[in-house]
Amino acid sequence: MGPSNVDRIEAPVTVKAYMMCAFAAFAGILFGYDSGYISGVLGMAFFKREFGHPVPTSIDETGFLYSTSNKSLIVSILSAGTFFGALFAGALADWIGRRVTIIVGCIIFSVGVILQVASTSIGLLVPGRLIAGIGVGFVSAINILYMSEVAPRKVRGAIVSGYQFAITIGIMLASVVSNATQHRNDASSYRIAMGIQFVWAFILGVGLFLLPESPRYFVKKGKVDAATDALARVRGQPRDSAYIQDELAEILANYEYEREIGEVGWVGLLSGGWSPAGNFRKVVLGALLQMMQQWTGVNFIFYYSTTYFQQIGLKNAFLISMITTIVNVCSTPISFYTIERFGRRTLLIYGAIGMLVCEFIVAIVGTADPNGHSAQGALIAFVCIYIFFFASTWGPGAWVVIGEIFPLPIRSKGVAVSTASNWFWNCIIGIITPYMVDKDQGNLGSKVFFIWGALCTACVIFAYFMVPETKGLTLEQVDKMLEETTPRTSAKWRPHETYATAMEKHSEAATVEHVEPKSAGV
Numbered sequence: 001m002g003p004s005n006v007d008r009i010e011a012p013v014t015v016k017a018y019m020m021c022a023f024a025a026f027a028g029i030l031f032g033y034d035s036g037y038i039s040g041v042l043g044m045a046f047f048k049r050e051f052g053h054p055v056p057t058s059i060d061e062t063g064f065l066y067s068t069s070n071k072s073l074i075v076s077i078l079s080a081g082t083f084f085g086a087l088f089a090g091a092l093a094d095w096i097g098r099r100v101t102i103i104v105g106c107i108i109f110s111v112g113v114i115l116q117v118a119s120t121s122i123g124l125l126v127p128g129r130l131i132a133g134i135g136v137g138f139v140s141a142i143n144i145l146y147m148s149e150v151a152p153r154k155v156r157g158a159i160v161s162g163y164q165f166a167i168t169i170g171i172m173l174a175s176v177v178s179n180a181t182q183h184r185n186d187a188s189s190y191r192i193a194m195g196i197q198f199v200w201a202f203i204l205g206v207g208l209f210l211l212p213e214s215p216r217y218f219v220k221k222g223k224v225d226a227a228t229d230a231l232a233r234v235r236g237q238p239r240d241s242a243y244i245q246d247e248l249a250e251i252l253a254n255y256e257y258e259r260e261i262g263e264v265g266w267v268g269l270l271s272g273g274w275s276p277a278g279n280f281r282k283v284v285l286g287a288l289l290q291m292m293q294q295w296t297g298v299n300f301i302f303y304y305s306t307t308y309f310q311q312i313g314l315k316n317a318f319l320i321s322m323i324t325t326i327v328n329v330c331s332t333p334i335s336f337y338t339i340e341r342f343g344r345r346t347l348l349i350y351g352a353i354g355m356l357v358c359e360f361i362v363a364i365v366g367t368a369d370p371n372g373h374s375a376q377g378a379l380i381a382f383v384c385i386y387i388f389f390f391a392s393t394w395g396p397g398a399w400v401v402i403g404e405i406f407p408l409p410i411r412s413k414g415v416a417v418s419t420a421s422n423w424f425w426n427c428i429i430g431i432i433t434p435y436m437v438d439k440d441q442g443n444l445g446s447k448v449f450f451i452w453g454a455l456c457t458a459c460v461i462f463a464y465f466m467v468p469e470t471k472g473l474t475l476e477q478v479d480k481m482l483e484e485t486t487p488r489t490s491a492k493w494r495p496h497e498t499y500a501t502a503m504e505k506h507s508e509a510a511t512v513e514h515v516e517p518k519s520a521g522v
Contacts, residue, residue: 040178085137351393366446
């Protein structure tokens with residue numbers, strides 16, 4: 001049975017269903033903590049002595065420091081691992097399922113953590129971060145896919161934003177732990193910070209055993225009965241409910257439609273060219289969106305804030321870094337409301353404008369009076385305001401959109417490529433940033449914010465001309481909207497026909513065309 005009412009293709013949201021979907025967002029803590037702990041660890045005196053080399057105390061008060069190349073390698077190797085992990089996970093998720101792929105990612109991640117905790121030299125630390133990165137790549141790519149496929153449309157933006165919120169909590173927890181252990185004068189100073197990562201992997205891996213698989217994965221595999229059971233669980237409805245039957249019919253019809261008009265698999269990412277509904281255009285949109293999120297420069301703060309604040313002469317660099325993570329955490333929940341109230345496109349445009357203003361102010365003030373007490377206070381304030389704009393807009397918004405724009409036949413691979421783009425540029429920024437700001441290299445200091453401000457200007461232009469509005473639509477309705485609108489007119493689009501109804505009409509028309517020639521020949 002195909003639904004004729006476009007409003008009745010999804011069950012009302014229940015608390016049980018909401019909490020079940022929201023738990024998957026816990027993966028963000030694993031991702032955020034792993035990304036965030038390295039900033040504090042790099043600033044620890046014992047870690048510098050253990051992994052660095054002797055330098056004059058005029059360069060570093062501990063008398064030890066790592067070379068720019070080693071610091072760049074330690075930070076960026078995680079992102080290199082996540083890049084390859086995300087790409088491989090896209091194909092694996094179509095083979096063994098979304099949920100199982102995330103669990104496998106937790107196992108790989110744990111192996112990497114073991115190596116990091118055991119390390120006493122860069123020779124073991126780097127492979128540990130590389131392997132952990134592969135696990136994070138699995139989790140970060142497929143978790144977005146899983147949440148987008150199981151979340152109800154009316155709260156999908158808020159739930160996926162919850163993933164970004166969990167990332168910010170992970171970054172904050174890493175900062176708190178590093179701040180608490182920084183003065184330990186033995187290996188426990190950094191091993192505690194590294195070892196806590198096991199907790200997040202264990203909670204996520206065990207919890208996912210209790211959650212259902214994505215019903216859209218089962219549809220893709222032709223297991224309609226299993227899809228019905230999974231959909232009933234995530235919607236909190238009996239399997240024979242009209243809501244369940246109607247939503248399943250819509251998912252099935254959309255999948256058949258997309259299979260008819262496009263290739264399936266990696267080749268399918270290139271089909272349709274640059275047409276509004278072309279898969280290639282969607283892949284470029286997803287990859288550029290994640291690239292732009294990295295171009296905002298936020299990971300400069302979360303990767304290098306402690307050492308950067310130390311270099312420009314700020315006292316209490318650990319405390320200031322922790323404050324920036326707290327601002328990040330407190331600002332993100334705002335997006336739970338605004339992303340559904342104002343939409344994804346609006347948040348990305350105005351968020352980028354807010355960020356670029358703050359970044360240019362930081363750059364100008366930090367360059368004009370780098371050592372002034374008032375200037376340093378203004379620098380800290382506008383860095384925090386900049387983080388507020390990122391955390392409430394681009395932080396969650398980029399993840400939400402990439403989970404919504406791809407059709408089911410290529411969704412896992414499209415999200416994987418988009419996530420891999422995030423990690424690729426994350427890696428590039430991790431590599432080049434020390435060379436831009438270290439005193440014995442580019443020595444840009446606060447001038448680096450001129451670069452981030454210019455890149456945020458590009459983000460505004462990109463969001464205005466390329467990003468469509470997807471709020472309030474099912475994933476299947478997003479496909480139809482992309483066929484019929486442009487990004488600048490997408491906010492006005494309203495669903496007018498379901499895929500199930502359209503497929504029924506198409507089938508009836510094909511039957512008539514097949515019968516009429518026979519009648520004419522009688």
